[in-house]
Amino acid sequence: MITSASNPRLKLVRRLESRRARDKLGLFACEGEDLVAAALDAGIEPVEALVDAERPALVERLTGAELVEPALLAGVSTLGHPPRVVAVFRRDDLPRGTGPPVGLALWQVGDPGNVGTLLRAADALGPAFVALSPGCADPTGAKALRAAMGATFRVPTAAWDEAPAPKAALVATAGTALWKAELPERVTFVLGSERDGLPAGVAAACDLCVSIPLAGAAESLNVAMAGTIALYEHRRRVG
Amino acid sequence: MITSASNPRLKLVRRLESRRARDKLGLFACEGEDLVAAALDAGIEPVEALVDAERPALVERLTGAELVEPALLAGVSTLGHPPRVVAVFRRDDLPRGTGPPVGLALWQVGDPGNVGTLLRAADALGPAFVALSPGCADPTGAKALRAAMGATFRVPTAAWDEAPAPKAALVATAGTALWKAELPERVTFVLGSERDGLPAGVAAACDLCVSIPLAGAAESLNVAMAGTIALYEHRRRVG
Numbered sequence: 001m002i003t004s005a006s007n008p009r010l011k012l013v014r015r016l017e018s019r020r021a022r023d024k025l026g027l028f029a030c031e032g033e034d035l036v037a038a039a040l041d042a043g044i045e046p047v048e049a050l051v052d053a054e055r056p057a058l059v060e061r062l063t064g065a066e067l068v069e070p071a072l073l074a075g076v077s078t079l080g081h082p083p084r085v086v087a088v089f090r091r092d093d094l095p096r097g098t099g100p101p102v103g104l105a106l107w108q109v110g111d112p113g114n115v116g117t118l119l120r121a122a123d124a125l126g127p128a129f130v131a132l133s134p135g136c137a138d139p140t141g142a143k144a145l146r147a148a149m150g151a152t153f154r155v156p157t158a159a160w161d162e163a164p165a166p167k168a169a170l171v172a173t174a175g176t177a178l179w180k181a182e183l184p185e186r187v188t189f190v191l192g193s194e195r196d197g198l199p200a201g202v203a204a205a206c207d208l209c210v211s212i213p214l215a216g217a218a219e220s221l222n223v224a225m226a227g228t229i230a231l232y233e234h235r236r237r238v239g
Numbered sequence: 240m241i242t243s244a245s246n247p248r249l250k251l252v253r254r255l256e257s258r259r260a261r262d263k264l265g266l267f268a269c270e271g272e273d274l275v276a277a278a279l280d281a282g283i284e285p286v287e288a289l290v291d292a293e294r295p296a297l298v299e300r301l302t303g304a305e306l307v308e309p310a311l312l313a314g315v316s317t318l319g320h321p322p323r324v325v326a327v328f329r330r331d332d333l334p335r336g337t338g339p340p341v342g343l344a345l346w347q348v349g350d351p352g353n354v355g356t357l358l359r360a361a362d363a364l365g366p367a368f369v370a371l372s373p374g375c376a377d378p379t380g381a382k383a384l385r386a387a388m389g390a391t392f393r394v395p396t397a398a399w400d401e402a403p404a405p406k407a408a409l410v411a412t413a414g415t416a417l418w419k420a421e422l423p424e425r426v427t428f429v430l431g432s433e434r435d436g437l438p439a440g441v442a443a444a445c446d447l448c449v450s451i452p453l454a455g456a457a458e459s460l461n462v463a464m465a466g467t468i469a470l471y472e473h474r475r476r477v478g
Binding site for chain 2: 094225232
């Protein structure tokens with residue numbers, strides 16, 4: 001049982017709060033039994049697993065889990081309610097690629113909640129992949145993991161450059177109304193940042209431009225809502 | 240110019256961080272020039288307006304605005320970046336009713352981000368109203384106001400009991416696929432809480448049940464995403 005805050009496993013979890021450390025080590029920490037169970041259900045095993053000694057969870061599924069004093073586990077948590085389990089995973093074990101027929105390509109979507117929500121949408125309305133440009137929030141950060149609700153372990157991700165054509169840029173105005181657009185059966189929806197949308201050059205490089213027509217004084221939809229709607233529209237058409 | 244933290248206007252703004260105070264006084268505080276400008280654009284005037292003395296904003300539109308020492312204004316802000324303006328509005332000045340042909344009725348949606356996002360969706364994909372049950376997050380709290388991006392001042396809200404029939408319950412499974420459902424032209428989509436969805440009795444009291452069919456291992460869509468999709472589907476049909 002771990003009884004010291006200077007235990008190297010606890011220190012690793014704390015260190016992984018920093019994106020730089022995650023990038024360097026290729027690891028990330030995941031809190032809470034629901035998320036860790038989602039990983040195990042997807043066949044992804046952690047490299048470390050720390051379990052609350054007083055409220056153990058998932059121990060029968062986590063070989064090599066270490067029990068930890070509750071206060072110490074709470075100390076490495078980013079949550080209000082301390083988790084019963086924290087596990088460390090390898091980024092390389094996450095699904096990768098652009099295999100599914102539909103996907104999202106995110107241009108500098110910096111809000112981790114939006115990146116996580118879009119992974120959740122790709123999972124629920126897919127199968128779909130998610131390609132991420134440099135400047136996107138890290139999908140393996142704590143907030144993005146929470147918003148994704150386990151989809152992180154099921155949805156393949158790819159680099160921005162890997163997103164296949166044909167591409168449909170989702171722009172705020174001036175595109176064909178999404179519900180009227182002739183969408184290819186295989187399509188990558190390209191979505192811009194929360195603040196600035198898609199740069200003109202990125203939109204121009206796409207095969208078509210579509211918009212979700214907005215009512216009244218509304219200026220835009222949140223990028224997570226726009227991506228969710230695009231995936232729904234595709235899903236509706238394939239039935 | 241306000242130079243003391245004990246100024247009654249500053250104290251009022253601080254007090255309005257509490258829902259109980261907002262309920263009692265019928266007032267709420269709104270931070271940031273974008274949100275305050277959205278109110279003014281909608282013809283809604285604040286009862287108090289406090290403006291950063293060093294970076295004044297909207298002063299020409301805010302009659303009776305008081306200049307405040309920047310540190311004092313930052314002190315009453317819930318934001319990371321201190322706002323240039325904080326204004327206090329009357330709840331009774333917000334739009335009310337169930338006039339639009341489509342609406343959302345939210346059952347115990349407790350997350351203020353979701354309530355705000357759904358107001359934003361009702362604004363962008365409407366016109367639509369939003370009815371709220373007891374137990375919903377307060378749409379005039381700081382987080383909900385931010386997520387709504389000004390929609391608070393344009394979208395009519397109503398009490399849960401006021402939502403008109405016909406009602407379509409949005410349930411996780413077992414409803415007709417949303418895109419196949421025969422939706423009335425006037426319809427209230429009924430959405431459940433993040434955690435528990437709709438109680439069976441509430442769903443049974445609706446005129447129809449619809450579901451957004453989900454792929455793979457996904458268990459549910461976030462309530463904000465589900466409501467956004469429902470409004471999109473309605474918008475698509477009316478063209």
